[in-house]
Amino acid sequence: DAGVIQSPRHEVTEMGQEVTLRCKPISGHDYLFWYRQTMMRGLELLIYFNNNVPIDDSGMPEDRFSAKMPNASFSTLKIQPSEPRDSAVYFCASSSWGGPNSPLHFGNGTRLTVT
């Protein structure tokens, strides 16, 4: 089991640039989640997908953020244009089903720094 795979591990970019974060969930998992972690706000849910369909994106901070899941094995989180306040660690997580007894499996995260 390869686990949830995220790329890149680190991303440093300048304000105004487009940033794309990538995630490959565990095979067979129907749910995929994007979280953002900062010291000030902790772990925040941005958006989640069920069977590749976005279910709730109420946590997406602004229109600058968008997420897609074109197939069951790949998702992207895009920020365009990026701003310094977007600096954070972005985690992707997947779970096998959406019930309350389903643990989240997190990827190793992407540390984004926007200068």
Add this chain to the structure above:
Amino acid sequence: QQPVQSPQAVILREGEDAVINCSSSKALYSVHWYRQKHGEAPVFLMILLKGGEQKGHEKISASFNEKKQQSSLYLTASQLSYSGTYFCGTEMSDNAGNMLTFGGGTRLMVKP
């Protein structure tokens, strides 16, 4: 809606015990516990469903008091490997779609 964790930080000597609490102002359907080591991803520890059950994982156990809308994580005879930040994640009774809301975390440091 974010659950409140206490304490925010705790320092232990190896072999000592600790309790971490997670409280919600709303009714809970389930509580998840995760541990995150510095620079790593959160790792799942256990899930508790409403009903007041208690679960254990080696020397780490947890309880869920549905009436108080509170869960507690118990770490007994702590080991150096227990160091990290512990997060609880809660699901509200009216939303069983696995949308977890995480608490602010409790930083645990175990010293030799």
